[in-house]
Amino acid sequence: MPEGQHRTQILVVEDEWLIADQIEAVLGDMQCDVVGPVPDVRQALEMLENQLVEAAVLDISLGAETSFPIADVLIARSIPFLFMSGYVSRDLPERFHTRNILLKPATTGQLTAQITLLLGQLS
Numbered sequence: 001m002p003e004g005q006h007r008t009q010i011l012v013v014e015d016e017w018l019i020a021d022q023i024e025a026v027l028g029d030m031q032c033d034v035v036g037p038v039p040d041v042r043q044a045l046e047m048l049e050n051q052l053v054e055a056a057v058l059d060i061s062l063g064a065e066t067s068f069p070i071a072d073v074l075i076a077r078s079i080p081f082l083f084m085s086g087y088v089s090r091d092l093p094e095r096f097h098t099r100n101i102l103l104k105p106a107t108t109g110q111l112t113a114q115i116t117l118l119l120g121q122l123s
Contacts, residue, residue: 007031007032008032009052010033010054010115011044011047011051011057012034013036013044013062014059014084015062016059019059019104020037020039023111024037026108026112032119035047035052035053039063041065041069044058044070045070045073048070048074055079055080056070056074058070058071058081058083058084060092068093071099080118080121082118083101084101084102084111
């Protein structure tokens with residue numbers, strides 16, 4: 001990437017470190033900068049307050065909590081995001097039924113394709 005060119009800042013919320021590493025590697029290959037990764041809602045909301053975040057990849061199940069409060073903030077700020085989870089859309093609250101979900105386990109190719117779609121939503 002030419003010096004001075006902007007790298008997209010993507011928040012990664014994932015509580016499984018192996019998956020977080022996979023996402024981080026794919027984003028790095030795509031010339032994006034990772035914000036995080038963070039494993040819980042509190043840390044993700046702090047990142048949203050203190051860091052530039054242009055898009056996000058959210059695991060839905062974060063231990064005893066879900067990433068839905070994070071998704072609500074992203075929607076309110078018009079920041080595109082992708083759910084990455086074992087859940088399917090019918091398992092989610094209705095307000096998220098139209099959101100993209102990449103089913104786990106995902107291959108690097110599937111993740112790359114979904115991140116490409118996510119980046120296409122930036123304008």
